[in-house]
Amino acid sequence: MADTVAARPGTTLVEEDGKLLLNMGPQHPATHGVLRLVLELDGEIVVSCRPVIGYVHTGIEKTYENKTYHQDVTMTDRMDYLCPLSNNLAFALCVEKLFGIEAPPRAQVARVILAELTRLNSHLVWLGTQALDLGAISVFLYCFREREMLLDIFELCSGQRMMTSYIRPGGLYYDLPDDFAEKVEEILRVFPPRIDEYEDLLTNNELWRDRTIGIGKIGPADAIAWGLSGPSLRASGVNWDVRKSEPYSGYEKYEFDVPLGTNGDVYDRYMCRMREMRQSLRIIRQALDVLPGGDFVVHDHKIAFPSRTELATSMEALIHHFKIATEGYRVPAGEAFVPVESPRGEMGFYIVSDGSGKPYKAHVRAPSFYNLAAISKMAEGLYVADLVALIGSLDPVLGDVDR
Amino acid sequence: MGVKREEVALRPVDARGEALPHVGPEAKSGAPGVVLTKLADWGRSQSLWPMTFGLACCAIEMMATSASRFDLARFGAEVYRASPRQADLMIVSGRVSQKMAPVVRQLYDQMPEPKWVIAMGDCASCGGIFNNYAIVQGVDKIVPVDVYVPGCPPRPEALIHGIIKLQEKIQGQRRPTSAASAEAS
Amino acid sequence: MTQPGPGAPPAEPEAPPPPHPIVARLRERFGEEAIEIEEINGQLVARVGRERLIEVATFLRDDSALRFDHLADVTAVDYLIYNPAGGPPGEGRLPRFDVVYHLYSIALNHRLRLKVALDEDDANVPSLTGIWPSANWGERETYDMYGVTFAGHPNLTRILTPDDWQGHPLRKDYPLIEEEIEFTETLPRLNLPLRPVHERSKVDG
Numbered sequence: 001m002a003d004t005v006a007a008r009p010g011t012t013l014v015e016e017d018g019k020l021l022l023n024m025g026p027q028h029p030a031t032h033g034v035l036r037l038v039l040e041l042d043g044e045i046v047v048s049c050r051p052v053i054g055y056v057h058t059g060i061e062k063t064y065e066n067k068t069y070h071q072d073v074t075m076t077d078r079m080d081y082l083c084p085l086s087n088n089l090a091f092a093l094c095v096e097k098l099f100g101i102e103a104p105p106r107a108q109v110a111r112v113i114l115a116e117l118t119r120l121n122s123h124l125v126w127l128g129t130q131a132l133d134l135g136a137i138s139v140f141l142y143c144f145r146e147r148e149m150l151l152d153i154f155e156l157c158s159g160q161r162m163m164t165s166y167i168r169p170g171g172l173y174y175d176l177p178d179d180f181a182e183k184v185e186e187i188l189r190v191f192p193p194r195i196d197e198y199e200d201l202l203t204n205n206e207l208w209r210d211r212t213i214g215i216g217k218i219g220p221a222d223a224i225a226w227g228l229s230g231p232s233l234r235a236s237g238v239n240w241d242v243r244k245s246e247p248y249s250g251y252e253k254y255e256f257d258v259p260l261g262t263n264g265d266v267y268d269r270y271m272c273r274m275r276e277m278r279q280s281l282r283i284i285r286q287a288l289d290v291l292p293g294g295d296f297v298v299h300d301h302k303i304a305f306p307s308r309t310e311l312a313t314s315m316e317a318l319i320h321h322f323k324i325a326t327e328g329y330r331v332p333a334g335e336a337f338v339p340v341e342s343p344r345g346e347m348g349f350y351i352v353s354d355g356s357g358k359p360y361k362a363h364v365r366a367p368s369f370y371n372l373a374a375i376s377k378m379a380e381g382l383y384v385a386d387l388v389a390l391i392g393s394l395d396p397v398l399g400d401v402d403r
Numbered sequence: 404m405g406v407k408r409e410e411v412a413l414r415p416v417d418a419r420g421e422a423l424p425h426v427g428p429e430a431k432s433g434a435p436g437v438v439l440t441k442l443a444d445w446g447r448s449q450s451l452w453p454m455t456f457g458l459a460c461c462a463i464e465m466m467a468t469s470a471s472r473f474d475l476a477r478f479g480a481e482v483y484r485a486s487p488r489q490a491d492l493m494i495v496s497g498r499v500s501q502k503m504a505p506v507v508r509q510l511y512d513q514m515p516e517p518k519w520v521i522a523m524g525d526c527a528s529c530g531g532i533f534n535n536y537a538i539v540q541g542v543d544k545i546v547p548v549d550v551y552v553p554g555c556p557p558r559p560e561a562l563i564h565g566i567i568k569l570q571e572k573i574q575g576q577r578r579p580t581s582a583a584s585a586e587a588s
Numbered sequence: 589m590t591q592p593g594p595g596a597p598p599a600e601p602e603a604p605p606p607p608h609p610i611v612a613r614l615r616e617r618f619g620e621e622a623i624e625i626e627e628i629n630g631q632l633v634a635r636v637g638r639e640r641l642i643e644v645a646t647f648l649r650d651d652s653a654l655r656f657d658h659l660a661d662v663t664a665v666d667y668l669i670y671n672p673a674g675g676p677p678g679e680g681r682l683p684r685f686d687v688v689y690h691l692y693s694i695a696l697n698h699r700l701r702l703k704v705a706l707d708e709d710d711a712n713v714p715s716l717t718g719i720w721p722s723a724n725w726g727e728r729e730t731y732d733m734y735g736v737t738f739a740g741h742p743n744l745t746r747i748l749t750p751d752d753w754q755g756h757p758l759r760k761d762y763p764l765i766e767e768e769i770e771f772t773e774t775l776p777r778l779n780l781p782l783r784p785v786h787e788r789s790k791v792d793g
Contacts, residue, residue, distance in 0.1 A: 026503065026506055027454075027455070027456060027485075027487075027506065027510055028485065029455045029483075029485040033457065033458070033459070033462070034458055034503060053747060053748065054500070054502050054746075054747060054748040054749060054750070055458075055500060055502050055503040055506070056458055056459050056497065056498060056500050056503065057500045057501075057502060057537050057748040057749060058459075058498055058500065058533050058535075058537055058538055059533065059535040059536055059537030059538065059757060059764075060533070061733075061758060062535055062536070062537075062757055062758055062762075062764060063532075063533060063534075063535050063764070066535075066764050074532065075532065078459070078460055078532075081459060081460035081463060082463065097629055097630075098629065100629070125463065125466075128466075129466075140470070141470055141471045144466065144467055144470030144471065144472070145470065145471050145472065147467070148467070148470075148472045151467075161464075161556075161558065162460065162463065162464065162556060163460065163555060163556070224657050224658055224694060225657070225720060225721050225722065226721050226722050227658065227659060227660070227720070227721075227722025227726075229658075238694060240694045245697045246697070246699075333672065334628055334629050335628055335629070335633075335672075336628070336629045336631060337631065337690055337699075337701065339660070346660060346692075348660065348661070348690070350661065350663065350688070350690065352665055352672075354670040354672075360665075360670050361665050361666075361758075363661070363663045365660055365661040365690065369725060369726075369729075370722050370725065370726075373722065373724060373725040377721075398459070399459050399460065402500070402748055403748075501749070501750055501753075502749065502750040530767065534764075534766045534767055535764050535765060535766060536757055536762075536763075536764065536765035537749070537757070540767040
């Protein structure tokens with residue numbers, strides 16, 4: 001019965017055995033986007049939960065195939081819109097793998113700093129919205145206050161608060177601004193006490209613990225089998241972080257811990273992400289200390305734009321700039337799959353190139369897609385109110401799920 | 404010089420095809436009902452209650468607009484109502500996919516009159532960068548839009564500007580767009 | 589290829605490097621014919637026939653030297669207008685589809701890409717939901733986007749596009765369906781006389 005989508009949005013249906021078929025979403029304050037859950041309820045307890053997705057299916061993968069790689073960078077921001085720089089990074093790394101090149105050292109360190117700032121940004125939104133769902137509204141306001149500081153840095157670098165398109169194949173879009181280090185130092189100074197503030201409000205709060213401990217448990221074997229990744233997986237005790245196992249962009253040079261949980265419930269996922277925020281600050285500190293000077297993008301003008309000063313003096317540079325901007329660069333034929341650790345888990349780009357300026361296929365391994373599939377396993381036996389906590393703890397971003 | 408245009412009177416009709424009562428600034432000022440109408444319009448514009456209708460990335464900027472730095476609440480949007488039956492403003496923030504389109508229409512229909520729609524962002528205004536099979540090219544193909552706020556995503560200040568424009572529209576104020584047309588009107 | 593260091597003995601003709609342990613194990617179990625393995629851009633790609641897919645997948649998950657416990661992704665590639673083996677540009681390859689599985693071993697930290705080639709009129713492959721439950725949604729998406737069916741899937745329905753959608757969007761013969769943007773050549777022109785510049789900003793009427 002739950003397989004046939006009998007209930008139209010906004011209606012309920014009572015089945016023969018007294019169970020209620022309730023529709024939650026796609027417009028709902030607590031579904032973190034346009035997620036629709038078809039719930040079969042026995043009173044207040046969820047008997048089965050079937051997510052229906054596709055309400056923000058954008059056809060991004062089809063559009064990738066019809067635009068040049070340069071144009072595709074802007075679309076990568078808009079998939080998982082809470083961590084746009086991570087998406088940029090995954091795309092850039094995959095294209096660089098197809099070229100067989102590496103970004104210069106300055107770009108690599110800058111990428112690490114920006115990726116970790118993005119992780120902070122994403123976790124702040126997660127914390128704010130999860131707390132908002134469970135009634136702790138002030139935490140939402142505090143998180144967004146801190147987030148504004150991070151968005152100021154992104155705006156400083158790229159001109160855009162969210163959809164920066166700053167990390168591009170070959171390096172960065174433009175050099176880091178002069179006051180970048182100073183602003184990041186301010187973040188490193190201001191954030192630790194603020195994270196302490198959130199923990200003060202929530203971690204040992206009896207109401208928070210009551211609503212999150214023991215809710216939505218999933219064991220390690222099940223979590224792996226269902227394709228979970230990221231903090232949702234690590235909360236079950238599975239030690240897998242792409243930054244540690246398949247390091248990219250110089251992550252092997254930095255010392256950081258990977259927080260693990262034990263029970264795999266909502267509280268453990270919360271604690272994993274809180275600790276990850278602190279580890280992110282640790283990585284940013286180390287990266288900022290070693291930020292070298294030098295090029296911010298590879299010198300190969302078949303891939304990356306020449307610098308503005310070169311454009312004024314060199315004819316070849318001008319031609320290359322024109323060609324890249326209009327036709328796009330040609331990526332050697334081949335295929336590659338490169339994963340990165342996005343705030344949600346393992347995000348990877350699988351690009352098949354036919355040697356032309358447009359990808360033949362660019363597919364995204366979306367972490368939220370697989371994380372959300374597991375909700376039907378985790379939601380059985382929960383109260384409807386706990387379901388709200390569960391959705392928040394999986395941190396799905398529907399742009400990533402539906403692409 | 405100039406193009407001859409036909410004046411076509413558009414009569415607003417409701418879903419059943421019956422004419423809606425015409426309330427607007429053309430009524431002569433000073434007439435008894437007009438003062439109350441203006442007061443009602445002012446009241447409605449200063450207490451717009453948006454519906455929680457975040458679709459995609461623009462929703463995050465909408466949340467940032469309602470957070471403490473930009474604070475939409477000082478413009479009257481004190482609460483976001485989840486139920487369309489209690490809201491009067493639908494801010495379509497994000498891309499509308501083909502699957503979501505009937506839902507958007509249904510939610511719009513469920514909102515009681517008077518209601519307004521802001522198309523926030525490029526995707527809601529015209530389909531944005533996603534000109535393909537999956538995205539409705541502009542939410543105005545489904546619901547009538549009052550204010551379009553461009554941007555991808557629009558800055559919170561841009562959204563606030565859009566809301567102020569909507570408030571002016573509700574109150575029946577028309578702002579000239581250039582000095583020349585201000586003289587002419 | 590690694591170069592011999594300064595103190596090494598004089599170079600003999602280089603022996604081929606030892607095969608990757610995954611390759612060795614798979615060849616040992618299945619032989620060279622049943623499973624083809626190559627390396628593209630430093631990543632292992634294994635190709636297997638549809639009839640042996642379940643057997644190979646179960647072995648990949650359960651063998652103690654392989655332990656591919658994580659099915660990262662299921663997708664497909666439509667080779668209608670490109671042949672990776674070469675050939676004139678614009679001409680595709682038969683069989684038309686490749687179903688691609690990305691596997692990862694959390695326990696042993698290695699990756700593998702598994703491919704199954706399928707003909708257009710027989711685009712059916714056994715479902716792997718019995719081996720990795722995460723295949724459930726990945727296979728639904730591949731069905732929705734490419735039209736490849738998965739035998740034995742508990743609920744093979746469309747997942748991203750609406751339920752009544754016709755066609756499979758990511759196939760190469762499915763158009764992007766772009767809306768025509770204004771001021772392109774194909775739209776009829778209005779042929780209005782141009783007003784002088786200083787009058788153009790006036791609102792008419």
